[in-house]
Amino acid sequence: MRKNIDLIIQYIKLNLQTELTYRSNLIFTFISAMTYVFVFVLSLKFVFNYVPQIGGYNYDQLYVILMLSQLWWYANVLVARKNFQYIAKAINNGTLDYHLLKPYSFRILTPFLKFDFRHLMPIIITVFLLFIKLDFSSIGILQWLGAILFFMNGVLVAYSITSIFTSFSFWVGRNNSIFDISLEMPDLVRIPIEFFPFIVKGFFIFFVPVIIMVNPTFQILYNNMDYILLAEALIISLVLFFISEFTWKYGLKNYTSAN
Amino acid sequence: MKKIISVKNLTKNFKVYHKKQGLIGSLSAFFKRKYETVKAVQKINFEMNKGEIVGFIGPNGAGKTTTLKMLSGLLHPDDGEVSVLGFIPFKRKKDFLSQISLVMGQKSQLWWDLPAIESFNLNRMVYNLSKEDYKTSLASLVEMLDAKDIIHRQVRKLSLGQRMKCELIASLIHNPKILFLDEPTIGLDVVIQKKLRKFIKEYNEKYNATIILTSHYIGDLEELCKRVVVINDGILGYDGDFGSLIKKYAKLKTIKLVFLKEVKKENLQKYGKIIDFEPLKASLEVNREKVGEVASGILNEFSVDDLNISEMPIEEVVRRIFENGNNE
Numbered sequence: 262m263r264k265n266i267d268l269i270i271q272y273i274k275l276n277l278q279t280e281l282t283y284r285s286n287l288i289f290t291f292i293s294a295m296t297y298v299f300v301f302v303l304s305l306k307f308v309f310n311y312v313p314q315i316g317g318y319n320y321d322q323l324y325v326i327l328m329l330s331q332l333w334w335y336a337n338v339l340v341a342r343k344n345f346q347y348i349a350k351a352i353n354n355g356t357l358d359y360h361l362l363k364p365y366s367f368r369i370l371t372p373f374l375k376f377d378f379r380h381l382m383p384i385i386i387t388v389f390l391l392f393i394k395l396d397f398s399s400i401g402i403l404q405w406l407g408a409i410l411f412f413m414n415g416v417l418v419a420y421s422i423t424s425i426f427t428s429f430s431f432w433v434g435r436n437n438s439i440f441d442i443s444l445e446m447p448d449l450v451r452i453p454i455e456f457f458p459f460i461v462k463g464f465f466i467f468f469v470p471v472i473i474m475v476n477p478t479f480q481i482l483y484n485n486m487d488y489i490l491l492a493e494a495l496i497i498s499l500v501l502f503f504i505s506e507f508t509w510k511y512g513l514k515n516y517t518s519a520n
Numbered sequence: 521m522k523k524i525i526s527v528k529n530l531t532k533n534f535k536v537y538h539k540k541q542g543l544i545g546s547l548s549a550f551f552k553r554k555y556e557t558v559k560a561v562q563k564i565n566f567e568m569n570k571g572e573i574v575g576f577i578g579p580n581g582a583g584k585t586t587t588l589k590m591l592s593g594l595l596h597p598d599d600g601e602v603s604v605l606g607f608i609p610f611k612r613k614k615d616f617l618s619q620i621s622l623v624m625g626q627k628s629q630l631w632w633d634l635p636a637i638e639s640f641n642l643n644r645m646v647y648n649l650s651k652e653d654y655k656t657s658l659a660s661l662v663e664m665l666d667a668k669d670i671i672h673r674q675v676r677k678l679s680l681g682q683r684m685k686c687e688l689i690a691s692l693i694h695n696p697k698i699l700f701l702d703e704p705t706i707g708l709d710v711v712i713q714k715k716l717r718k719f720i721k722e723y724n725e726k727y728n729a730t731i732i733l734t735s736h737y738i739g740d741l742e743e744l745c746k747r748v749v750v751i752n753d754g755i756l757g758y759d760g761d762f763g764s765l766i767k768k769y770a771k772l773k774t775i776k777l778v779f780l781k782e783v784k785k786e787n788l789q790k791y792g793k794i795i796d797f798e799p800l801k802a803s804l805e806v807n808r809e810k811v812g813e814v815a816s817g818i819l820n821e822f823s824v825d826d827l828n829i830s831e832m833p834i835e836e837v838v839r840r841i842f843e844n845g846n847n848e
Contacts, residue, residue, distance in 0.1 A: 267645050275642065279633045282674075358594055359629040363646050364617035517534065518594045520585060520626065 265369050272373040280378045290379035298331055298387060316456050321394050323453075325482065328391035329475040330451035333415050335380045335387065337446075340372035341420040345427040346440055347375045352430040355519035368509065372420070400482060407481040411491065414498045415474035419446070421501035422470075424509060431512030450474045454490065466490070470497050524698065524730055525568035525591065529600035532561040532586050532754075560586040562754040563600065568732070570697075573724055575745035575762065576734040579835045583754040584734040588700045591732065592622045604698065618647055621696040623687055625703035630675045636686035637671045640693055647694035654693065661689045664719050681712035688716070692723065699723075701733045705740055717743045738770065738831040750841050757841045769840045770832045772805045775815060780823035791818055 280287050305327065309320040318326075348371070351357040360367050360374075400408075426439035449471040457465055457472065465472045473494035480486050538556050539549040561583040568574055576584040589595040590602060593609030593616065602609060607616035630639045644654040662668050665685045670678060678686065684704060692699070701720070705713040721744055724731055735741060741748055741762055748765060750758035758765060775792070782799035791814050796803035806814045811829055818824060 264645070264648060268642075271642055271645050275631055275634065275638055278638065279631065282633050356627055358589075358622070358624070358627060361594055361612065362592060362617060362620070362622055364614040365646055514596050516594070518589050 265366060268365060268370060269373050272370060273376050276373070276376040277378050287379055291382050294335070294380060294383040295386060298383065298390070301327060301331075302390070316453065318453055318455075322479075322483065324394050325391060326453055326475060326479050327451050328387055328394070329412070329478055330447055331387050332384060332391065333412065333419070333450060333475050334447045335384045336412075336416045337419040337423075339377055339380050339384070340416060341423045342440060343375040343377045344371050344373075345423045346437075349427045349430045349436055349440075352427075352516065353435050353519065355517075357516065358518055361513075361516070368506070371424075395482065399484070404481050404484065408478045411477040411481060411494060412475070414494055415478065418470055418473060418494075418498050418501055421498070421505040424505035425501070428505070428508035428512040431515045446471060446474075453479070454487070466493055467497065470501075473497060522570045523567050524570050524605050525566075525732075526603045527564060527566050527587075527591070527600070528602075529563045529565060530561055530587070530590060530597055530602055531559075531563055531599035532583075532590060532595060533598050534558045534560050559754045561590070561597075561751075564751070564754075564756040566749055566756065566759050568730060570730055571724070571728040572747065573720075573731040573733065573745050575741040575748040576732060576751060577736075577741060577748055577834055578751040578838055581753075582751045582838070584751055585702050586754075587751070588622065588702055588732060588734060592620055592700050593617070594622075618694065619696055620698045620700065621691040621694070622700040623691045623702065623704055625684070625706035628675070628683065628687060629690055630683070630686055632676050633674065635672045636675055636678070636690065639675075639686075639690050640671070643690055643693050649694060657693050657695060658689070661692055664722055665689065666715070681708050684708060684712070684716065688719065695727055695729075697729060699729050699731045701731060703734055703736065705735060705737060713737065713739065720744055736834050738766075738834060738837070742766070750838055752838050752842050755842075757838070765837070765841075766808070770837045771807055772832060773808045773811045774830045774832070775804045775806055775811065775818070776826075776828040776830065777802045777804070777818065777822075777824060778826040780825045783822055787821070788818075 302324065305320065305323060308315075309323075313319065315323065348357065351360070423439070426436060429439075430436040449465065449469075452471075454462070454472050454476045462472065473490065477486075477491050477494045480490070534557070535555050536558055537549065538554045539545050564583075564587065576587065578584050586595065590597050591604055591609055593604075593612045596610045605616060605619055607613055609616065630636050631642075640658060641654075644651075649657070662671060665688060667682075667685045667689060670682045671686060671689070673682075675683060675686065688704070704720075705716055708716070717740060720731065720733070723729060724744075731744075733740065733744060745762050747760065748758070748762045749756060750765070774795070779800050779802075783802070785794065785797050785802075788794060788797070788802055788804070792804035792806035794802060795805055804814075815827060815829065819827065
């Protein structure tokens with residue numbers, strides 16, 4: 262355990278050092294990420310100048326769900342997207358060899374292989390933007406813990422799905438498009454569960470589980486829990502995690518280690 | 521002698537898809553693919569003792585690297601048994617992985633944008649080395665490879681030879697018992713090749729490490745390996761003494777000459793078999809034991825502008841072995 266923690270810290274340090282080598286790249290990623298958030302908040306503000314509510318949600322509530330979805334996206338990029346993009350490429354060109362030959366738990370290190378610091382600052386600012394709209398007096402400690410747990414659960418779901426699709430690279434050689442599909446995810450993740458028509462709700466919970474990414478966290482923060490949804494979120498997350506472990510282990514047997 | 525590598529009937533096949541040339545070929549392959557099975561390694565057997573250096577030779581696609589990858593645990597064999605240090609490699613147990621290392625001439629484990637020393641330090645943690653052990657090992661490797669000036673330089677700014685030195689340091693920082701070297705001298709100039717060979721030899725002597733080396737250069741094998749294993753099309757064709765192999769299949773060396781003045785073919789014939797001749801250029805095949813004597817004779821008799829002595833290409837040696845059907 263101690264060794265894993267040391268290695269994680271070392272990987273984070275090395276990634277930070279790499280990012281600091283290219284200063285302008287660091288700055289421009291930060292600017293583009295923040296521009297996206299501010300433009301979205303402004304457009305939401307403009308819309309609410311003309312309507313008091315959308316589907317029973319007021320400006321503050323939609324603002325919070327928007328910030329949660331942005332946070333989820335940045336966390337997803339930080340721990341899953343960048344790392345699995347790197348792994349998919351490494352499977353294709355055979356550079357995964359050096360990871361497989363090292364006496365460490367590769368799966369534990371996966372979220373930190375390409376820890377992208379450029380998204381750390383937008384995360385901090387988004388947390389700040391989220392907190393200024395939350396009513397702290399009405400959120401108890403258990404709610405905070407629950408909200409954090411279900412937020413991490415949403416990130417784990419994204420992580421597992423990305424891992425499963427990356428494992429397909431062991432068979433098909435290259436599987437980059439999955440990372441483009443995930444670019445469309447935030448548009449659906451930020452939609453409150455009530456906005457989904459009943460007949461597609463099941464599809465977006467069980468097959469493309471965008472509803473369970475941030476909706477449970479939002480419900481806990483506003484003390485408006487749908488316990489069935491929370492249970493579904495935990496079960497789906499666990500099932501996907503085990504499937505991702507299985508596809509990874511099984512995929513490794515098919516690794517061809519390109520020269 | 522303690523046997524630490526044992527391979528029995530090791531087999532690996534790859535399924536590859538066959539595409540016709542051009543866009544039409546790509547379009548038709550998109551809908552219907554023709555697959556063929558490439559027999560990369562076919563039922564090979566060999567054993568290795570502790571401290572041995574064994575050279576794996578064969579033409580491109582012979583199965584050398586695939587064998588190495590199965591020995592190091594990267595690839596699952598389709599059939600056969602393999603045991604390295606008492607472990608089954610593809611199970612990739614941490615105890616096994618911490619005792620081996622694989623260096624690939626065409627791949628890098630170093631962090632591209634950072635100085636190599638950062639990658640060494642990462643490996644210190646990966647292999648659980650104490651700071652003292654790490655410092656001692658690093659100092660020794662840096663000295664042996666004369667790499668003091670390059671380890672603090674960004675990897676992307678290093679030359680191929682300098683990078684290979686750093687790759688070796690990164691791979692050997694934990695003093696592995698078994699070292700797999702896959703074409704470590706590929707693309708390097710002769711001076712660096714020579715230095716790396718010297719280093720590998722010293723490393724073997726100092727740590728009694730077992731080394732398997734694949735190479736296309738006879739020079740690598742001549743200087744490092746007493747024993748060689750020859751593979752072609754996945755089949756093991758020779759496993760034995762390198763000296764005997766050379767005596768039997770690579771008796772000749774080629775001398776390429778460029779003259780300052782035109783020479784007559786008949787004056788050159790006494791030195792060896794002429795395989796190519798123009799009045800100002802010639803190539804001769806000469807018995808390897810007499811090559812020095814012949815070169816000296818030619819230099820005395822003719823006005824020579826350039827003289828180059830080369831080994832028989834490894835592909836030619838392998839072809840002769842398999843033509844002969846020798847299995848020692």
